[in-house]
Amino acid sequence: MGDVLRRRRPSRAVAPLRRDPRASGRFQRSHRRLDLRQGCVGRRAALLRWALAEMQRAFLGVDCGTQSTKVVLRDPATAAVIAVGRAPHELIERDDGTREQDPAWWIDALRGAVRDAVRGERFDIGGIGVAGQQHGLVCLDRGDRPVRAAKLWNDTTTARECADLTRKLGGDRRVLELTGNLLLPGYTAPKIAWLASHEPEAYARTVRMCLPHDYLNLWLTGEFLTEAGDASGTAYFDVRARRWCEAVLAAIDATRDWTRALPRLAPPLSVVGMLRREAAESLGLEAGIPVSAGGGDNMCAAIGCDLVVEGPAAVSLGTSGTVFAYRAEPAVDPLGEAAAFCDSTGGWLPLAATLNCTSATEWVRELFAMDHAEVDAAMASGGAAGLAFLPYLSGERTPNRPEAAGVFVGVRPSHGRDAIVRAVVEGVTFGLAYALDALRRAGVAPTEVTLIGGGSASDAWAQLCADVFDLPVARPAIVEAAASGAARQAQWAVEQTRPSLAPVTSRRFEPRPRRDLREAADRMAALREMAGANRL
Incomplete structure (x- = not known):
């Protein structure tokens, strides 16, 4: 899939022209020539100004789901979805309940979905928001490379680890007191315990752990972070206090430094980073586009539906x-x-x-x-x-x-x-x-x-x-509720407003x-x- 995607390289979106009032005399002279329609430089600048005026402003939303990655471009003024792109995922599934995906597949699908949405058109991308399937465990080595395939939300191989952790913590009632949620096989906490028990070498090579949407944000911005919505689906997060639960983490592994292993928590309606140049070139976009905190797919779907x-x-x-x-x-x-x-x-x-x-x-x-x-x-x-x-x-x-x-x-x-x-x-x-x-x-x-x-x-x-x-x-x-909600959250984060545009x-x-x-x-x-x- 990657080779096919690399052959599809549409024109890159052009960032808006930013005129600095402190511009040099040379810059001012070039615009004097533009106004007088003199010379090659003036004609080139006129074409650029025309192209920028023709570009439509949009916010880009991503939904990395189980079956595919979806991308939408959302008009901030009308809330209309003006472009949609999709790319499928493969799935590793076994009769024992294993459900896994290679995180590299998500990146390949993101490239394909963005290019499918943009299709060579010019958009003024105001911001990017990412929604992702919840609960998946992404294990990273010292170079932030995936150690193994990510175990997904619908992986049911961790029933024994759930029972062991629940017993160690004092039973279901105590777990509810600590986090607000029971330990269930789909959640992230038992997946970590499963990895330590079944694949100790992979666990030893794991330096940092995150969720699927966190991994995409890391690839886009270089920032290792998450937000409370997606984090609350890990079963090692205190939903009342909105912070990591040290008791559950200690029950998983009392020897690991969890402050280094887990992403920092970012405010929900915040810009958490800018699109890296390498990621921008891979996607066919301009570097420096703001990226919002994003969230789990259900959380972003709620935003998209105005819930x-x-x-x-x-x-x-x-x-x-x-x-x-x-x-x-x-x-x-x-x-x-x-x-x-x-x-x-x-x-x-x-x-x-x-x-x-x-x-x-x-x-x-x-x-x-x-x-x-x-x-x-x-x-x-x-x-x-x-x-x-x-x-x-x-x-x-x-x-x-x-x-x-x-x-x-x-x-x-x-x-x-x-x-x-x-x-x-x-x-x-x-x-x-x-x-x-x-x-x-x-x-x-x-x-x-x-x-x-x-x-x-x-x-x-x-x-x-x-x-x-x-x-x-x-x-x-509404088209693609989770991706639309991610785009809407990105608009809120960039503009620091929350206009009500219910579908x-x-x-x-x-x-x-x-x-x-x-x-x-x-x-x-x-x-x-x-x-x-x-x-x-």
């Missing part, structure tokens, strides 16, 4: 399913199923995630060789006729079932392809409803749901969400009473209970 006030909740239908809402105060679920995250504006973002969302719906679509229109038609044709599906194909996080598997229950000879498809989509949606209930325990009282993510494009699925959640569902007219709702879906869904909800609750008791 920076209390009231609505967001549900994202992506590879994973996520449910989150803004809170002005820390919000801790007493059961620990909803994560007590910080947001990337200075507030808090209670969030519950499911490991199986479009990953499950795409699995069944590919199984039957269907296109998306056929899946939508199957979903719209009615309920699952008594068939239920527990969608734990990759284990599960909410509820915490890392070793669970997917299960169909109630299969009859009369069940055909469409019923199976509906059962899968219903199972995923009921899992998101369970996650929404976890947010309610944390004090969130959603008035409506903002539906985002790739799956939200389906009208049939959006209506099913409204019916299952028993809440109005609004689908915003326009493209369609609303009102809940409808359905007896078949109430019966299906009861079946799903029984299945979850059986999975928790290891009876499936």
Whole structure:
């Protein structure tokens, strides 16, 4: 992929002309010649001034996800996305629950996505913001080179390390007191413990550790830092005090100097560095563009959807399913199923995630060789006729079932392809409803749901969400919510203002009473209970 990307070198974006009032006499004389339209230098300057006047100002947002890196260019005046670029990622996955990516793939994809968005056009890039998939562990050596592939948010190989650390710290209740979050396999803390136990040589070569979005910011600016939103998903961060939790870090490794190993914490709405010349040349941009603190993909999606006030909740239908809402105060679920995250504006973002969302719906679509229109038609044709599906194909996080598997229950000879498809989509949606209930325990009282993510494009699925959640569902007219939010955060950081430009709702879906869904909800609750008791 890298060789292909290097052959695509569009014209570099031109930085705005900065005229210094203290300019030399030579500079002033050149502009006198320009005004008089005299000589080659004057004509060249006139062309440059014309080009600068024609450039559109934009803020660049990045979303480094699991499947791809997305880049958007956002108009600061209208909030419209004026260009989009994408580049795919590879994924290392094994039957034992391993899910990993080489950080070099993210850099290659960033190059490709930026060039796909710019396409040789001229933009006055006002700033860059980076969103990244949360929880991934990036281990760096003394030269800030990755020691090994990054273990990702959906890697479930660390269940034993979670149990060991929890026991060492005094149990779940004590862990919640220390950090606001339980130790779950997807989080970063058990990944470090896993590395120390399973790959001691790689652990010994590791000098610094960070998250995916931190690594991209390091590559862009040379600055090693993070912010509270993404850091709160590590399980070694105190979300109430917004600082690293020394007790958890000591339980992982009491001999390591964590002040040197972890990135410094930057304010959320701040410029943290400038685009390095080497990175700029690689991306086809101008050096010196301001880079904001960025954040986790969910935190930036909240900014992109204008979920920076209390009231609505967001549900994202992506590879994973996520449910989150803004809170002005820390919000801790007493059961620990909803994560007590910080947001990337200075507030808090209670969030519950499911490991199986479009990953499950795409699995069944590919199984039957269907296109998306056929899946939508199957979903719209009615309920699952008594068939239920527990969608734990990759284990599960909410509820915490890392070793669970997917299960169909109630299969009859009369069940055909469409019923199976509906059962899968219903199972995923009921899992998101369970996650929404976890947010309610944390004090969130959603008035409506903002539906985002790739799956939200389906009208049939959006209506099913409204019916299952028993809440109005609004689908915003927004392109790439996380990348758009990262661009918006960059604008706020550079301009030090927070203009309210909420995305326009493209369609609303009102809940409808359905007896078949109430019966299906009861079946799903029984299945979850059986999975928790290891009876499936």
